[in-house]
Amino acid sequence: MNGTRYTGTWESVKQHTVPAWYEDCKFGIFIHWGIYSVPAFAPRTWELGEVDSDEQWFCNNPYAEWYYNSVNVGRGPTYEHHMNTYGREFRYEDFIPMWKAENWNPGEWAELFQKAGAQYVVLTAKHHDGFCLYPSKHTEFHVGRMGPCRDITGDLTEAVRGAGLKMGLYYSGLIDWQFANDPIFVEGENFSNACPTFEYADYSYKQMKELVDKYRPSVLWNDIGWPKQSEHAMPYLLAHYYNTVEDGVVNDRFNGLYHDFLTKEYQYGKADRTQKWEMCRGMGLSFGYNENEGDDQLISLPKLIRLLVATVADNGNLLLNIGPKADGTIPTEQVKRLLTLGRWLQVNGKGIYGTRCSRRLSEHRADGTQVYYTRKGRDLYFYIDGLKEGCNMVSLPGLHRTVTALNPALELEQDVSENGLRLTVKNYRSDLYLLGFEAAGQE
Numbered sequence: 001m002n003g004t005r006y007t008g009t010w011e012s013v014k015q016h017t018v019p020a021w022y023e024d025c026k027f028g029i030f031i032h033w034g035i036y037s038v039p040a041f042a043p044r045t046w047e048l049g050e051v052d053s054d055e056q057w058f059c060n061n062p063y064a065e066w067y068y069n070s071v072n073v074g075r076g077p078t079y080e081h082h083m084n085t086y087g088r089e090f091r092y093e094d095f096i097p098m099w100k101a102e103n104w105n106p107g108e109w110a111e112l113f114q115k116a117g118a119q120y121v122v123l124t125a126k127h128h129d130g131f132c133l134y135p136s137k138h139t140e141f142h143v144g145r146m147g148p149c150r151d152i153t154g155d156l157t158e159a160v161r162g163a164g165l166k167m168g169l170y171y172s173g174l175i176d177w178q179f180a181n182d183p184i185f186v187e188g189e190n191f192s193n194a195c196p197t198f199e200y201a202d203y204s205y206k207q208m209k210e211l212v213d214k215y216r217p218s219v220l221w222n223d224i225g226w227p228k229q230s231e232h233a234m235p236y237l238l239a240h241y242y243n244t245v246e247d248g249v250v251n252d253r254f255n256g257l258y259h260d261f262l263t264k265e266y267q268y269g270k271a272d273r274t275q276k277w278e279m280c281r282g283m284g285l286s287f288g289y290n291e292n293e294g295d296d297q298l299i300s301l302p303k304l305i306r307l308l309v310a311t312v313a314d315n316g317n318l319l320l321n322i323g324p325k326a327d328g329t330i331p332t333e334q335v336k337r338l339l340t341l342g343r344w345l346q347v348n349g350k351g352i353y354g355t356r357c358s359r360r361l362s363e364h365r366a367d368g369t370q371v372y373y374t375r376k377g378r379d380l381y382f383y384i385d386g387l388k389e390g391c392n393m394v395s396l397p398g399l400h401r402t403v404t405a406l407n408p409a410l411e412l413e414q415d416v417s418e419n420g421l422r423l424t425v426k427n428y429r430s431d432l433y434l435l436g437f438e439a440a441g442q443e
Contacts, residue, residue, distance in 0.1 A: 104328025168219025351381025
């Protein structure tokens with residue numbers, strides 16, 4: 001124990017600092033899995049933040065996990081798909097018996113996450129549809145008695161921790177369509193259409209505390225916001241969490257009142273080199289599994305690895321989402337990306353894990369190459385992107401000593417002058433992706 005004991009006041013909880021493990025880990029796995037994994041449908045439209053969050057967005061929502069609302073708005077591709085495929089009388093809850101998770105093996109998931117190089121996992125314990133992926137004592141609308149009929153949260157928590165990774169939980173604190181299900185057409189209605197009752201405020205508070213007491217998640221990832229009716233109780237809830245989970249950390253979706261780290265989602269939000277932040281996104285445009293997103297519609301391998309490096313260079317973590325199928329299997333195109341990222345990290349992870357921001361900003365050069373910098377103590381690391389097959393020469397002003405390639409198979413020539421380092425890589429291949437280098441003692 002670190003000896004700190006928190007009390008239920010803002011003054012006390014705001015003394016909390018981001019734990020070292022979260023600063024060091026850099027890469028986590030987000031999981032959106034639930035009733036919505038059965039219809040597995042959303043149109044492929046835009047990334048969040050690319051267009052205004054108005055009726056155009058919500059009636060053409062690319063998030064498959066928003067299936068309930070995308071039907072509830074009464075128009076648009078998801079509504080038309082539901083009417084044509086299932087009919088007007090088929091309710092969202094009628095999908096529950098079809099979600100059986102019959103091929104789910106939590107140990108295999110945890111092993112995959114470990115091979116991917118992830119250091120933590122965040123599972124959606126309750127999404128906006130209100131269905132709990134754990135046997136909650138505060139509702140019967142949970143996975144212990146419906147659908148898979150097992151404690152998904154508990155089983156996965158045990159497997160993930162058994163693989164040596166941190167386990168975190170997502171909770172939809174503000175929105176629960178079992179309590180208030182008016183259709184959401186614009187972003188502001190996330191708040192104005194959320195249930196305004198003290199009953200729901202108490203319910204969400206009790207469930208969040210239940211998750212803390214039962215599973216002790218290392219990350220408490222709240223979504224959208226928190227009921228206004230229980231904002232006064234938030235300091236006590238946070239204090240209880242920190243006193244229960246010594247290495248705990250929370251995100252910023254608490255009505256702007258508190259955070260350990262900031263969140264960015266696709267193009268929504270901003271990187272902040274002065275504060276810890278996290279980029280979350282799906283491999284495609286959706287978090288929940290979307291049958292419309294095959295291999296060609298997911299983020300490419302070069303872009304994925306570039307995203308990780310660019311995020312870490314700007315003081316962020318990457319929380320990369322997987323959307324499993326209803327039977328509990330992870331689509332092969334998602335597995336391919338995780339394993340490729342893991343192999344790259346095995347070679348290049350020294351300049352990722354445990355690093356901090358360098359004083360050097362990322363460079364986007366006129367010749368199409370990019371250079372990203374990190375540091376660990378007094379050692380500088382950098383990654384070069386945008387190289388062509390074969391021989392490449394890169395100038396690195398301000399570097400006045402030779403460097404070491406993180407991949408020992410690279411053939412290098414190095415010329416140090418008063419202008420800096422001229423680095424020649426003789427044998428670049430595109431399947432090496434970004435190349436990592438260490439400059440020991442060069443801050």
